[in-house]
Amino acid sequence: MEYTVQELSRLAGVSTRTLRYYDEIGVLKPARINSSGYRIYGEAEVDKLQQILFYGELDVELRTIKKIMSSDNFDSIAALREHREKLLAERKRLDKLIATIDKTIQSKEGRIIMSDREKFEGFKRELIEENERKYGKEAREKYGDQAVDRSNEKLLNMTPEDYARFEKLSSELMETLKEAFKTGDPAGELAQKAADLHRQWLSFFWDSYTREAHAGLAQMYVDDERFTEYYDKEQPGLAKFLRDAIHIYTGMKK
Amino acid sequence: MEYTVQELSRLAGVSTRTLRYYDEIGVLKPARINSSGYRIYGEAEVDKLQQILFYGELDVELRTIKKIMSSDNFDSIAALREHREKLLAERKRLDKLIATIDKTIQSKEGRIIMSDREKFEGFKRELIEENERKYGKEAREKYGDQAVDRSNEKLLNMTPEDYARFEKLSSELMETLKEAFKTGDPAGELAQKAADLHRQWLSFFWDSYTREAHAGLAQMYVDDERFTEYYDKEQPGLAKFLRDAIHIYTGMKK
DNA sequence: TGTTGACATTGACGTTACGTAAAGGTGTAT
DNA sequence: ATACACCTTTACGTAACGTCAATGTCAACA
Numbered sequence: 001m002e003y004t005v006q007e008l009s010r011l012a013g014v015s016t017r018t019l020r021y022y023d024e025i026g027v028l029k030p031a032r033i034n035s036s037g038y039r040i041y042g043e044a045e046v047d048k049l050q051q052i053l054f055y056g057e058l059d060v061e062l063r064t065i066k067k068i069m070s071s072d073n074f075d076s077i078a079a080l081r082e083h084r085e086k087l088l089a090e091r092k093r094l095d096k097l098i099a100t101i102d103k104t105i106q107s108k109e110g111r112i113i114m115s116d117r118e119k120f121e122g123f124k125r126e127l128i129e130e131n132e133r134k135y136g137k138e139a140r141e142k143y144g145d146q147a148v149d150r151s152n153e154k155l156l157n158m159t160p161e162d163y164a165r166f167e168k169l170s171s172e173l174m175e176t177l178k179e180a181f182k183t184g185d186p187a188g189e190l191a192q193k194a195a196d197l198h199r200q201w202l203s204f205f206w207d208s209y210t211r212e213a214h215a216g217l218a219q220m221y222v223d224d225e226r227f228t229e230y231y232d233k234e235q236p237g238l239a240k241f242l243r244d245a246i247h248i249y250t251g252m253k254k
Numbered sequence: 255m256e257y258t259v260q261e262l263s264r265l266a267g268v269s270t271r272t273l274r275y276y277d278e279i280g281v282l283k284p285a286r287i288n289s290s291g292y293r294i295y296g297e298a299e300v301d302k303l304q305q306i307l308f309y310g311e312l313d314v315e316l317r318t319i320k321k322i323m324s325s326d327n328f329d330s331i332a333a334l335r336e337h338r339e340k341l342l343a344e345r346k347r348l349d350k351l352i353a354t355i356d357k358t359i360q361s362k363e364g365r366i367i368m369s370d371r372e373k374f375e376g377f378k379r380e381l382i383e384e385n386e387r388k389y390g391k392e393a394r395e396k397y398g399d400q401a402v403d404r405s406n407e408k409l410l411n412m413t414p415e416d417y418a419r420f421e422k423l424s425s426e427l428m429e430t431l432k433e434a435f436k437t438g439d440p441a442g443e444l445a446q447k448a449a450d451l452h453r454q455w456l457s458f459f460w461d462s463y464t465r466e467a468h469a470g471l472a473q474m475y476v477d478d479e480r481f482t483e484y485y486d487k488e489q490p491g492l493a494k495f496l497r498d499a500i501h502i503y504t505g506m507k508k
Numbered sequence: 509t510g511t512t513g514a515c516a517t518t519g520a521c522g523t524t525a526c527g528t529a530a531a532g533g534t535g536t537a538t
Numbered sequence: 539a540t541a542c543a544c545c546t547t548t549a550c551g552t553a554a555c556g557t558c559a560a561t562g563t564c565a566a567c568a
Contacts, residue, residue: 057351091348098338537541
């Protein structure tokens with residue numbers, strides 16, 4: 001199959017300017033030039049362009065790509081295998097970025113505390129492994145070993161539907177809680193419904209549920225002002241109210 | 255917590271030049287300038303930089319980022335949620351690219367046939383959905399419905415260990431086959447071992463194995479020159495020999 | 509106290525991978 | 539014959555920094 005610039009550009013999803021530039025710098029020359037001076041590309045050029053784009057996807061400079069691919073011992077299959085590995089690593093990096101987003105949202109809502117370092121987890125491409133070691137230690141000291149680890153993993157592996165359910169549950173919890181607060185009774189029906197919603201909400205993060213842990217977390221909402229703020233900014237006294245409701249719900253009141 | 259340019263640059267993994275540039279174009283101004291003219295960044299700037307980097311990860315131009323973030327109804331949490339969605343989409347794109355690599359390797363080895371369009375599957379960011387529809391149809395017509403689909407999915411979900419096993423099996427198959435060829439007997443022990451290895455190799459792609467399908471594929475190795483070439487370039491006559499061995503192995507001889 | 513060395517500052521020019529005209533030739537379809 | 543969608547080269551524009559250069563700041567050490 002032969003292609004003109006435009007045809008190849010459409011096939012590969014690049015501009016014709018790009019193809020002319022690639023010709024100019026010599027990274028991808030057309031198979032031949034026809035009688036009118038048009039560039040004509042063949043099968044080999046299609047494959048070469050694909051390789052170039054793979055390299056580009058990994059942010060390799062064109063100059064370097066040219067050097068690599070014009071080397072006479074260039075092994076295209078070995079290169080593809082390398083691309084595969086790199087892309088898998090890039091995918092892992094994206095997972096980290098998504099985990100960072102999840103944590104940041106939780107943090108902005110006052111549900112968890114986040115160090116400045118954690119906020120940039122996943123951005124640095126080269127230093128990922130080093131950070132892995134450092135951060136792994138820091139996090140484990142702060143939150144306890146698997147807690148955060150597992151919870152991030154859970155969020156990450158959620159289907160979009162699950163995630164939507166999770167978000168819906170979050171707002172439902174807040175709404176119910178505010179309604180319950182108006183009644184002033186943490187033992188009342190609404191407050192107990194809120195406590196139950198909170199338990200469901202937790203199940204998105206926690207592997208196993210115990211009433212003790214639930215009650216403990218509720219107490220933390222009152223003790224740590226960064227958590228208190230999240231609930232109290234909606235309605236002063238809400239954190240305390242939620243703690244009371246949960247303590248009753250879990251049967252841990254006194 | 256307060257940071258100087260260098261401190262923030264180390265934290266976020268960007269250069270100090272970048273921070274000065276961001277100041278210059280006004281996308282990220284320091285919290286204050288100290289008495290010596292040094293830039294000092296605070297907590298709010300840390301968070302803002304994080305957001306900027308998230309936008310950058312999605313290839314949003316700094317000019318646009320500035321416009322978006324300086325808007326007075328900018329909702330940082332909503333933005334984070336959007337980043338999350340976009341990054342998930344990007345992850346899917348990477349999956350496609352990896353699938354494209356897998357297919358390309360198979361194709362270069364002559365094991366499957368690949369259209370030029372398929373070679374660029376995953377590169378075009380915007381047109382992914384459109385391609386999805388077009389390609390989905392094209393592929394299904396060519397190879398039959400789930401065959402390729404499922405096989406790519408299988409390769410994609412392989413652990414690195416599985417993938418290594420797969421690669422090892424591939425070369426083991428070729429070695430055994432070449433040894434067997436020397437004996438000249440497709441019913442012999444070595445040839446039958448090769449046929450068995452080929453069955454194992456297939457199991458990496460196929461959901462269910464039938465002797466009929468196995469024998470059919472073997473015949474195709476002889477009938478379609480693009481497959482023949484893969485085996486015959488190692489040793490002329492190898493494709494035919496493998497077919498004979500598999501036909502005996504599957505009991506489909508004659 | 510003087511000097512070293514790691515930090516900071518503002519210019520200012522360079523670079524990569526194209527985008528975007530401008531000015532003009534080519535091919536075929538009506 | 540002319541329209542129209544192609545193609546060509548030339549050339550200047552651009553985004554997001556990298557990379558000097560020249561100079562000021564500050565804590566520490568001989």
